[in-house]
Amino acid sequence: MNPSVLIVYYSRSGNTRKVADMIAHLIDCDVEPIVCKENLSGFWGFIKCAFYAVFNKFLQISKIEHNLEKYKVVLIGTPIWAGKISSPIRTFIDRYKDKLTRVAFFATMGAEPNKGIFRKINNTLAKEPVAILIISVKELKSGIDKKKLIDFITPIQDSSNI
Numbered sequence: 001m002n003p004s005v006l007i008v009y010y011s012r013s014g015n016t017r018k019v020a021d022m023i024a025h026l027i028d029c030d031v032e033p034i035v036c037k038e039n040l041s042g043f044w045g046f047i048k049c050a051f052y053a054v055f056n057k058f059l060q061i062s063k064i065e066h067n068l069e070k071y072k073v074v075l076i077g078t079p080i081w082a083g084k085i086s087s088p089i090r091t092f093i094d095r096y097k098d099k100l101t102r103v104a105f106f107a108t109m110g111a112e113p114n115k116g117i118f119r120k121i122n123n124t125l126a127k128e129p130v131a132i133l134i135i136s137v138k139e140l141k142s143g144i145d146k147k148k149l150i151d152f153i154t155p156i157q158d159s160s161n162i
C-alpha cells in the first residue's frame with residue numbers, strides 16, 4: 001500500500017473508472033470517486049454535460065472524504081468533454097486547489113489522445129503535473145498497453161517517496 005498517493009476521479013459512464021481501478025491496482029493506493037449531485041444520465045444529461053463543459057461551468061459535488069493534505073501526490077482522473085476536463089473535475093480543482101501539492105492527470109476520451117487539453121488546468125493550478133496519461137475509448141476496448149501505464153506511474157511512485 002502506498003499511503004502517499006490518492007486517486008480522485010469522476011466517471012459518468014464507467015471508462016475513467018476502469019482506468020482509475022487499473023492504476024489503483026498497480027499503485028495500491030486510496031481512491032476517491034467524485035460524486036456529482038446533479039443527474040447527468042441519459043440524453044438530457046449528455047446535453048447538460050456538453051453545455052457545462054463548453055461554458056466552463058461548475059457543478060455541485062459531494063464533499064471529499066479523504067484528507068487531501070495527507071497525500072504527497074494526487075492523481076486526478078476525468079473524461080474529456082467538448083475538448084475540456086469534465087465539469088465535476090473542474091469543480092474539484094477549483095474547490096481544493098490550495099490543498100493539492102503534487103498532481104498527475106489521467107483522462108479518457110473518444111478521439112485520439114491530445115495532452116494539450118491539460119495546459120489550461122496547469123495554468124489554474126500553477127504547477128506542472130508529475131505525469132499525464134490519456135487513454136482513448138479504442139485503447140480501452142482493445143486493452144491498454146501495460147507499458148503506457150507503467151510509464152505513467154513510475155514518476156508518481158518516485159515523487160511520492162520524496
Ligand SMILES: Cc1cc2nc3c(=O)[nH]c(=O)nc-3n(C[C@H](O)[C@H](O)[C@H](O)COP(=O)(O)O)c2cc1C
Binds near residue numbers: 082110
Ligand atoms: C458531453 C460529452 C462530451 C464529450 N466530448 C468529447 C470530446 O470533445 N472529445 C473526445 O474525444 N471525447 C468526448 N467525449 C467522449 C468521452 O470523453 C469518453 O466517452 C470518455 O471515455 C467517457 O468517460 P466516462 O465513461 O468515465 O464518463 C464526450 C463525452 C460526453 C458525455
